[in-house]
Structures are given as C-alpha cells and as structure tokens.
Amino acid sequence: MKSFKLSAEAALKRLKVIVLWLVVMSVNTTVAQFNNSIIVVDSLTPVSLKEVVVIGQSLSTKNILQHKLLSGVENYLESMPSVGMVKRGAYAWEPTINNMNTERINVTIDGMKIFGACTDKMDPITSYVEVSNLAKAEVSNGQQGSSIGNTIGGSMNLVIDKSELGTDIQKLSIESGFETNNQLRIIGADASVANKRYFFDIDAMHRKAENYRAGSGEEILYSQYSKYNISLNGGVYLSNNSSLSTSLIYDRANDIGYPALPMDVSLAKATIASIAYQQKKLGAFTDWESKLYFNNITHIMDDSKRPDVPIRMDMPGYSDTFGAYSQLNLFKFKHHFSFKWDAFLNNSYAEMTMYPNNSYEKAMFMLTWPEVMSLDTGLFIGDTYKLKSGSLQFNARINAHQNTIQSEVGLSSLQIFFPELSKTQIRMLSSLSMVYQLRFTNWDHSFGLGLGSRAPSVSEAYGFYLFNSFDNHDYIGNPLLENESSLEATFSSTYRSNSSKVKLHGSFFHMPNYIIGTVDSSLSKMTFGADGVKRYENLDYARLYSLGAEFELKQGENFKTKSSISYHRAIDSEGENLPFIAPIEYNFEGQFRYRGYQFIASVQGAGTQIHYNSQYGEDQTASYTILNTSLSKRVYLGANQLHIRFGAENLLDTYYTTYSDWNNIPRMGRTLFLNLSYQL
Template sequence: MRPFCDLASPQQKERKMKEINRITALVILSLFWIVSAAAADHIHGIVMDANTGEPVHGAHITVNDKVIGTATGLNGRFHLMREPGVKQITVTHIAYRSQTITIEGYEEGELLQIYLEPVRIVSEGEIVVSADRVKMAYSGIYSDVKTRPVEDHFSSISGVDLVTRANFAQDPVIRGLRDGRVNVMIDGMRMTPACVDGMDPLTAYIESDNLKAIEIDRGMNGEAGAAGTSGGSVNFSMVRPSLNSGLTGSAEAGYHGVADQQIFQGALNYSKKRWGFRLSGTYRNAGDMRAGGGEERLLNSGLEKGNVYASFLFIPNESHEISLQYIGDFAGLIGYPALIMDTRRADAHIGGIEYVWKNPASIVNSFKTRVYMNSVRHWMDDYDRDVTQRDEMRNMYMPMYGETVTSGINSEVNASVSGNFFNLRAEAYGINAFADMLMEPINPDARDMYLVNLGDVATGNVSLFGSFRRFTESNWILGVQGGIEAGFSSISETSAVATYRAEYPELDDLSTADHGYTIGLSVEKKLTNVWSSGFRFTDGTRLPDHMERYGYYIYQPLDGFFFYGNPGLSKERSSRAEIFITGENIISGLSGNVTGWINRMDNYIAGERIDNMFKRYANMGVATLYGFEMDMN
C-alpha cells in the first residue's frame, strides 16, 4: 500500500489557505449578524389611509433612505428589525404622499400607527392613480394608445366575458350573468339603456382616454351597485382633471385596418392649485369589417360616432372636494350584423355632481354624496336590410324608438375605530322609460301597425346597505354586510295598460311594490408574506327590472323569440359562495389567484315558451351556475 503523502505545490497550498480564510470570515460575519439580529429591537407598525382609516396594502418602509426595508401586508401591518443608530423610517406608496417618521422615542412592543395622505398622481398621457377604498379594479388601461376601445381592456379581467353584437360597445357578462342581473355604472351613476333590443350597451359611452379604472364586483364584496343583483356590478371610474399643471393637452389619431376605422382624439387640461378643468373628445368612423384574411366585407357592420367628456374639480381646502362631470355621446349609423336592425341615431347625456368631506368627525373618515341624471334616446330601423329574405318578420320594416331618463342620489360614509372599519351607503333612484315601434309592410295594400314596447314605465328604488370589516393582528380579515331595499314600478300609457290587462286579467293592479335584502360574510387569512386564502358567502334577492315586468314584443337574438313582460313576477333569490387563494410577490411584481364559485338562484326569471315565436317572462324554479377562475399578472 502506497503511504499517504502531500503532493500539492506551495502555490496550491496558498490558494487553499486563502479559501479557508474566506470561509472562516463568512462564518464569523454570519454569526455576528445572527447575534446582532437577536439583540436588535423590532419596529411593529400599521399604515392606514388618512381619509378612510383603512389599512394600506403594499406600502414600502425603508430605513434611513436605504434600499433595505419591508412592505405592508393585507392588514396594513409591518415588522422591521431596528438596528442600532436607526432614527428614521420612510413610508412610500404610489397613491399616497410619502412620509418620513422619526422613531428615536419608539419602544419595543409599541404599535406605530402611520397615516398616509392620498394624492392624485397625474402625468400627462398616463393613468391617474388614486387611493380610494380598496376595490377589485382593473386599472391597466393602455394610456399610450388612447384610441383603443374600452372593451379591449375587459380581456384582462378574469370572470368577465363580452357579448358582441357590433363593431364596438360590447355587453359585459359576469360569471355567466348579464342585463338586469349586472349593474353597469359610470362613476357610481346608474344608467338605463333605451334600446329594448340591447343595441346601446353602456360601454358605448366610455372612451379609453377618459377611463381611470374598471371596478368589478362579482357580487361577493358588497360594493356600491352590487347589492340587489344576482351577478354583481361594473363601474367605470373616470379620469378627473390634474391640478396645478397649467395648460396641457394631447392629440392622437388611430387606424384599425379590419374595418378601415379612423379615430381622432384630443384632450385639454387647464388647472390651478385648487381647481382644474378637463375637456376631451373622440370621433370614430368605420366601414364594414373585413372577413378574416380576405377582402369580403361583413355587411352592416360600420359605425360613426362622437364622444365628449368634461370634468371640473374644485378643492377649496384639504377637507372638501367638489366635482362635476358631463358625458355627451352622439352616434350616427351603427350596423349590427348579428341583429335584424341597425342603429340610425343614438344620443346620450350623462351628468353628475359629487361632494366629498374628508375627516368630518373623530371616527368618521369620509362622507361622500353624489346627485346625477342622465337621458338616452335611441332610433333604430331595418331600412338598409333586405326584409324579403329574413326569417323573422319577413316583408315588413320595423322602425323603433326608445328613451330613458335615470336620476338618483347616493351617499356613503366611512368610519373606523381601533382597527374596525364601517361603511354605510344609502341610495335612491328612479327610471322613466318609453319605447315603441311601427310595422310597415312592403305590400302597399297592407296597413301599418303601431305597437308600444314600453308604455311610460316608471320605477323607483331606495336602499340602505352597511358593511363591517375587522383586521386582526394575526392577519385575519373578518367581514359582515347587509342591506335592505324597496322598489315600486308602474305603467301608464293607455294602449300598453290595455294590452297588459288583456294578457293578465287575473291581476287587479298592474303596479307593483316589493322589497328585498342582502346579507353576507367573509373570512380571509394571510398565510405568508405572499399567499392569502379566504371564503365569501352572500344571500339576497333581486327585484325584477322594468323590462321583465312591462316589456312587450321584445326580440331576443340569443334564442330568436319575442318576449312579453310579466307584472306578477316574484323576486329572484341568489345564494353565492366562493373560495379563493391569492398570491402576490411585492419584490418581483408577480401576482395571481385561483377562485372556485357557485351561484344558486331560486325563482329564476327566464322566458317561458308560449308558441314558436313568443315567450313570457316567468319564475322558472332553480338555476345553478358554478365555475372557477385563474389568472396571473
């Protein structure tokens, strides 16, 4: 056996010694860091919104202007090691004014409470970032391409689909539900389409240049507008003027090759320190769309429309804010190739005034109230169609007209006491609707027939809704919510009243009055710095809308039937539950979630078949929807 001997050269021995020294040094430094960490104090704190008192998620805390630091979790809390010599920490968030805190007098075990003042961050051509109540919102609007249609942005929102009827303005569908089961609003203002065939969805009145965020409530969070629905709500949050920026402006032109669409957009903003005014306009003109990959055109798919948006903001002091908004939308000929008619003209006027009072009392963080009114008028016809070749209502033209006026007031109060957060909302609104049509046979010997689709329908609704949330030190978020509403509806046009009395002789009174409720609870737990999981449940009722009660001869292209309303409908009940897990890595910017949900609806309102052409709205028993959603950003 060969005896052991060291064959390494002196140079190799020297390199080995240096490596051993480096390892030894690293071990010593690691031990020193561990001992120092054990001996160091820790800072425990919570970051809250100065206006609402709610925890601020994702705020960054750094030490002595260094990169080293931490970030707040869902409950707004953070834990940071305090090394010797640390005198200040800095708290930053994109939607709040940064704040530097002196901690020389801080004692171990104390909870450091930090309040951040919300700010409106506006860079010309960029999206406004603001710190309102925490909502599930999509704010990834493509600010560098303002001429893109709004519906392009819905593709990034899980659980939301679109119904397409034309070259623009698609209907949002939330978890399989739409129309009266989903409230679509503009800055919290309710609107009612005027076209009984659904040819004027509310997305038609929004341009991307004026849009700050799309706020989605899938019916589980109890946001404004979602109570009293089976499917939730969509709220388009609009851009406000930037302040203290003088005179600024932008202009953009776009071209979409599929329909030779030309888009021209321009905006002006003029402001001082305390007030600002913004005016913008968009014009779209498109021909018929090309079929995929070829020159063949899809007939009756062109459009022409203009949109004007004006907004005024006045902030007399740090506690009060007043804003006014107006949207005017004016459409010419808009083709609907999936339907049997086209829009000849549509006009919409939308206006509102909002007042915000910040910190009016010691426990009241904010009070907000809004008064609004809007009107929509819609004309459609089939004069550009070959009525001799279609299956429905052959050999006659059917020009139709519709108008609605919606007005309302809503108020909201946010309060907080020792980590408990309260929200109370009250709302009252009314709808007036009328629609009619003329059947014009192409045979000159046949007589025209006049028909009222909505006979001066009037509805009114009042509601009160409250929610409570508690953020615990152990990273639990507990919530309960509840609300009540009352509504009435009536029909007054003479021929429409006579028609419905003939259809429903068993009803003594065609007017209705009813009430509903909403209750819910939620539990959420932050499992780690990245992962959270939770459960939500809601149960409530939905009152039938004016179309389901009083619509007459309403064509539904999804099944090809004409529908009658039913004043004797009962309210629909919806019981919904969801379980979810979410993840967000603040450092990498990655986030995602997986959600499973179920929605059981009793007294489900749908069309009951009468014959081969007609259906009547009726309570059809039980409908159950379920599914799951997964997304990553």
C-alpha cells in the same frame, strides 16, 4: 389618454398615490396588474377582492397591458378575468360578469345608475363612454358589489378620470389611431388645467369604422359605426375641508351596424351629468360625498339599409334617470365602516310601429316598454374588521323598488295576459354578505358567503312582444314574477413572491326563482318568421359554478408572462344547460422590454363548447386559438413625448366565433393597427 398628458414625475406621483391608497385603504391585489410587478403586501392589511383595470392611466404608465392604447372601453373590460362580452357586431358589446349579463349585474358610471334605451340590448351602458372619459373600471363578484346596488352576478363601476384638486397641472395631448381591417380611424384630444383652487378637464374623441372582414376575408355587412364623445369635468375648493365638482359626458353614435341582428341603429345618444359635494371630515366621519345626477338616453333603430326585411319598422326607445347618493366612512377601533344612501328614478319608454308593404293596410303601433317608471331607494352598510392576520368583512343592503306602468294603453295591453295586473308593483330587495380573509407574507386566502336578490328588468316584467333573434321568439314580460335571488359561495387562494404569483379562485351561485323565457304555445307570435312566443317565468332554481387559475412570472426587470385558464358550468333545476356559458377559456401573454421598446405577444383561445342549449338558440361553438402581437416605443422630444404603438390582432387571420357571439357572427380577421399619442 387624459393621463398621457402627465409628465413622467406626475405619473409616478399618481402611481405612488394609488399604491399608497391601495395599501392603506385596503383596495386590491390587482395593483400587481397596475404597475405590472408582483408585490408582497403587508399581511395585516385587508385586501379588497375587486378586480381593477386601469384605462386612462394606461397611456402614461410605462407598462401597458393592452395591445392597443386606443382600444374601446370594452377591450379593456374584457381583459379582466371575470368579465366577458356578448357581441352583436363591432360596436356596443354587452358586458357579463361571471357569465351573467345585463339583468343580473349592476353597471354604473362613477356610482351613477344608467339604463339603456334599447329593448334588444343594443346599447349597454359601457357603449356610452370612451376611454378618454375613464380612469379605471372596478369589478366586484356577486354580493361583494352590493355597495353600488342590488345585483346577482356582480358589479362594475366605471370611474371617471378627473384631475385632482390641489395639484398643479397644465396639459394637452392628442391621440390618433388607425386599423387596417375595418379602416377604423380614431382621433382624440384632451386638456387639463388644475391648481390649488380649481380644476377643469375637457376631452373629445371620434371613431369611425367601415365593415370589418372575418378571418380569411369574408366581409361582414352592416358592421360599420361612427361615434363622437365629448366630456367636461370641473371642480372647486369651497374651503380647506370641502369641494364641489361636476361632470358632463355627451356621447353620440350614428350609423351603427349590427350584423348579428335584423336591424341597425341610426342614433344612440347619451347625456350623462352630475354634481357632487365632497367633504373630508364630518365629525368622526370621513370622505363624505353626496352626488346628484341625471342622464338621458335616446336610441333610434333603423332597418332602412336592409334590403330584405319582411316588414319595415320604427323602433325608438328612451330612458331618463335621475338619482342621488350620499356616502361616508367611519374608522373606529379596528373597524372601517361605510354607509351609503342611494335612490334613483328611471323612466323607460319604447315603441314599435310596423308598416305593411301593402300601403292600404294600416300601420300597426305597439308600446314595447309601456312608459315604466322605476323608483328605487336603498341603504348600505359595510364593515371591515381587522383581525390578527386578515380581516372579516360584512356588507348589508336593503332596497325598496317600485315600478309604475304610466301608459294606460300599455297597462291594458299587459292586462290581456295578466287580468289582475295593477298599475304599480312594489318589491323589497336585500343583500347580505361576508368575506373572511386570511393573510400571510406570501399567501392570502378568502372565503365568501352571500345572499342577494334583484327585481326583474323592465323587459322581463313589462316588455311587450320583444323579438329575440337569437332563439327566434317573441318575448312577453311578466309583471307577476317573483324576485330572483341568489345564494353564493366564493373562494380564492393567492401565492405571491417577488417573481411569481399564482391564484386559484372559484364561485358557486344557487339562484332560486331564476328568470328566463319559456315557450308559451297558447300565444301567437307577432313577428313575421318567428318560431313562437316565450314568456318570462321563474324557474325553481339555476346553478352556476366557475373555477379559474391565474399565473404570473417575472424574470428580471424585462421579461414577464401572464396566463389564465377558466371553466364555467351552469344548469337549471331540470338539469338543462343555461345559455351563454363559456367553455374552457385560456390566455397566455408574454411581455418583453428592451431599450425603451416594449414587445407583447399573446395567445387566446377556447375549447369546444360542450354544454349548450338549442332551446335558447345555441349550437355548438368550435374551439379556436388566435395570436396577437404589438410593439411600442416612447420617444422624448424635449419636454414633449410621443408614444407609438403598432401591432397585429388575429395575426394568423383565423376564422372563428365564440360562445358569446350573437347568431355565430364571426369575429374580426387579421388587423394591423397603429396608435400615436402626443403629449405636450
């Protein structure tokens, strides 16, 4: 929305800057996705393998790839080929990369580490930002994402949308949206001022939705939500060479229903703040940036609206993170080096109080996250070396990771299961990867190899009786887990011409010491109605394969199609299926432009889930196909412009659920939407 304020020239200028940046700084092939045309890139330029989805700018660019302008952040992310979403309702979807979820991926906001405060993953980081906060999201596969931290599956960095210092802008815009299915109301506004010395941005957005209805009309109880978000950015030049900038996001959601879970959330709140110093040149180095940041997350669960819970519970969770990083680049001969130091300190605390229906019995109290302090510091070095036709990229990272159980009660509770357990555990984590890229006029190929490792998450290592409603087990953390590691191989081949693009890509992950919960029948359950207790253990290994193809075709200036198909398969060392792995999925989209109107129609679907595992609570998910469509028009009113978009999602009102819907919660049925953006 921010950039909706941009005039057409400014938008074009920004587009040019981005394209230039792409070509010069070797950013990525998805520029094709950004400006919606297929580009043959200079064959001597190395191309980064990141996938990028433009979020803020999508309002001002003429070619919008999203059906809805005011989609949630998750809808934008979900449009990326390697990103999936685990859904527990209409709000706060959990992103996955390469079918790997929160523990195995690294999600940051402008490079800042943030950890959710929910023991049940009701609050992924992506739920604490709005589309008005973000310029774009960058996703890297596997170890290619190691510049922002240790990871197995990949990384996702959400880039905050800020005005550029040195530009001359004064803008104001308002946005509004409505959807029929769940009576979703969206209202937002933002303003920016920038000149040669400073810039200042402010934006605010509010969403409120009632229960949604699945295909064919069934009302999904407890699927309502309401959210406010406000953000401020500011920056000032200190000299010709240096600047200081700051950013603040405050996000607050209330009365959020999670229809797939036995509990809801009364409050999910985040304050995300940072201050950064930038210097263009430092001796032979360039683009020096140092940032200090802090974020605070509060998450309060609530079962007061559920009529039939066996026992009432209070479950608040808190997560605070302080962090810093400093990074710079060096261009020397044919090398482009990047160096980064980063560190964070996180404190995670969650508790549970159970109130028996019989008021004579005492309430029971447990620390579900025993005030775990995680201290992590790392060094990253990357080098891209230009070859005659292509490039060779190396990335290396090393981290020291320390966890301390600060609560004595928490420590002694865990010592029941692990008598030898000490207060502090220290781990060393590392990542090493290389990518060989071959580039020709119409073709490029890349081959990558990587090695990586990750520490167990707070839940995996220190969680105490965390109930998982998917497989109906209580989970106990295991602080003695080995680091999970991975060995990966990736390839991609892309053909581009002025009117078409074909891309084939694949990846293979071999993951020794794969961490997953396994049944421990010697332990007794805590949760009423649970089937038993699982403890996190290291499997010998697990393997994940994926294959995908993408096609783009352009006919003239006005017609374009995009389609993709993907396949994933994952098994453990015993040959058993891993949970939450996608069946064959496909997507086809056609875009047609005529006299300022833009029409989009898309078909999305998946095959029957053949490989599932009932030990993890899965059953077979049926195949489905849905149809979406939208029409938009930009109206110029003097110097102002109004962008109107309306359309339908799940036009045929199909009842469906996917492999990644928690407890088979059905997706939304037909919804009609109207989005308006007015730019002054």
